[in-house]
Amino acid sequence: MKLTVVGGGSTYTPELIDGFARLRDTLPVEELVLVDPAAERLELVGGLARRIFAKQGHDGRIVTTSDLDAGVDGADAVLLQLRVGGQAARLQDETWPLECGCVGQETTGAGGLAKALRTVPVVLDIAERVRRTNPDAWIIDFTNPVGIVTRALLQAGHKAVGLCNVAIGFQRKFAGLLGVTPSDVHLDHVGLNHLTWETGVRLGGPEGEDVLSKLLGEHGEAIAGDLHLPRALLDRLGVVPSYYLRYFYAHDEVVRELGTKPSRAAEVAAMEEQLLRMYGDPALDEKPELLAKRGGAYYSEAAVDLAAGLLGGGGSPYQVVNTLNRGTLPFLPDDAVIEVQAAVGPKGPTPLAVPAVDPLFAGLMAHVTAYEDLALTAALRGGRDRVFRALLAHPLVGQYAYAEGLTDRLIAHNREHLAWA
Template sequence: MKLAVVGGGSTYTPELIDGFARLREVLPIGELVLVDPAADRLEVVGGLARRIFARLGHPGRIVTTTDLDAGVADADAVLLQLRVGGQAARQRDETWPLECGCVGQETTGAGGLAKALRTVPVVLDIAERVRRAAPEAWIIDFTNPVGIVTRALLRAGHRAVGLCNVAIGFQRRFAALLDVAPGEVHLDHVGLNHLTWERGVRLGGPEGEDLLPGLIAEHGAAIAGDLRMPRAVLDRLGVVPSYYLRYFYAHDEVVRELRTRPSRAAEVAEMERRLLEMYGDPALDEKPALLARRGGAYYSEAAVDLAAALLGGAGSPVQVVNTYNRGTLPFLPDDAVVEVQARVGREGAAPLPVPPLEPLYAGLVAGVTAYEELALDAALHGGRDRVFKALLAHPLIGQWEYADGLADRLIAHNREHLEWA
């Protein structure tokens, strides 16, 4: 089996490698190709990757290349983990929205739109080249904003599934609280990428007893602390929101915080510098502890499970993924991309039925879905007017004066990445 990772020079990659090595019985990789245009960085990461494989006794071959077409040729699956513009672009995304009093964040709000505009054209170009070089390959997208990018891939007819680590993080957290194996925990996980709620926690599958009320009663303070939300929010809602919901439920508080401390991008840039120094040490043959602070916890387990299921292997038959709605949430278009439990196999991902979504959540999901449709239109066709409309539609913005100012700032900060600007 051949698997290619586009963006293989990322500091995330050793997390993936560690999972590939440990879970080789689930996903037996014969050849792993790390593809990245940054040759120096790629060789540093590739060197550590080979040492991790060697230490854990993985027999597969790891290849590094800057040649995308050669790297993906005849691959069975291609994993995308790109950051167009690097941490410098992320730093800007997290800064200029604050000038208008809006959240500065890399996947939601105005910063998330900027990332989508930079990313969608690049991903679609890569996907077309994958289609030519490996027409049967599955594309697994971990590139943010996952919902919009996956929607672009599916609309263009690619064999693609979107992946996020939020659900698997909750699964591991609840499993630890219940003192059971993670695989025993089934989540009633519903929403859009980075806009989800856990409405139930069940053991043994979707028909199991819902243990979420008891978890909130007994561990609500700890769970709320992880989310940086008041315990009362969990008690009153009876669900566990994704931590990204804090940008919606406490927008003004978050803006005040972001204005008084260094950006997450600045923290990550320094972390990446230190990680790359560590990766260059020829004695290092395991992922360093610092990598856990980089983000992407359990990313490797989720990626292995999804790839194995898509390729007909030992992956879990039911997983949380990003895929076409297809009537799952009846108030959304069929071609909206939702993040829900789905049955996964060689034919792709088919969402499982979801109980009706309460108006409190459905309204926000509908609003963000409308924004994502406009964001994709702007990413595909360009133009200030399309950017303005997407910003105006976003629930975190929604005022014409803000949308006007943010549109100008977005374009000014991203001209080098926008062919139409």
């Protein structure tokens, strides 16, 4: 089995490598190719990757290359984890929206739109080259904004599934609180990427006992603390929202906070410098503890599960993925990309049935889906007016004066990445 990681020079990659090494019985990778244009970073990451495999007794071959076509040739699956513009672009995404009184964040709001505009054309070009070289390969997208990027891939006819680590993080957290193994916990997870709610927590599978009320009753304070939301709000909602919902439920509070502390992008950039220095140490043969603070927790387990399911191997029978709606949520268009539990096999994911969704959540999903449709149009066709329309539609923007100011700033800060600007 051959897997290719595009963006293999990311500091995330050793997390993925560690998972491939530990879970080799689930996903027996014979050749792993790391593709990245940043040659120096790639060699540092590749060297550590080989040492991790060697220490854990994995006999798979690790190849590093900047040649995308060669890297994806013959691959059974291609994982996308790239960041167009790097951390410098992320820093801008988190900064200029605050000038208009809006959340500055890399995956939602105006910053998320900027990332989509930079990313979608690049990902589609990569996917076309994968299709030319190896049309049977699955594309697993971990590149944010996952929902919009996955929709672009599926709309273009690619064999693609989107992946996020939010659900697996909740699964691990809840399992620890309940004193059970993660495999015992099945989430009733519903929404869009980075706009999701856990509406049930079941023991043993999709038909198991729902212990969400017990979980909130006994551990509500701890869960609310992790989300930086009031315990009373969780009790009133009766669900556990993703931590990204704080941008919607406490927008003004978050904007005030972001204006008074260093950006996450600056923290990550400093962390990446330190990580790369560590990766260059020939004595290092395991992922360092610092990597846990970088983000992407449990990404490797989720990626192994998904790849194994798509390629006909082991893996969990049900997995949370980003895939086409196709009637799963009747209040959304069939071609919307939703994030739900699905049965995953070689033919792709099949979403499980979802009970009726509370209008409080369904309304926000519909609103953001409309924004994502406009955002994808702007990413594919360009133009100032299309950017303005997407921003005006976003529930975190919504006012024409904000949308005007944000449009000007978005284009000014991203001109080098926008072919039409």
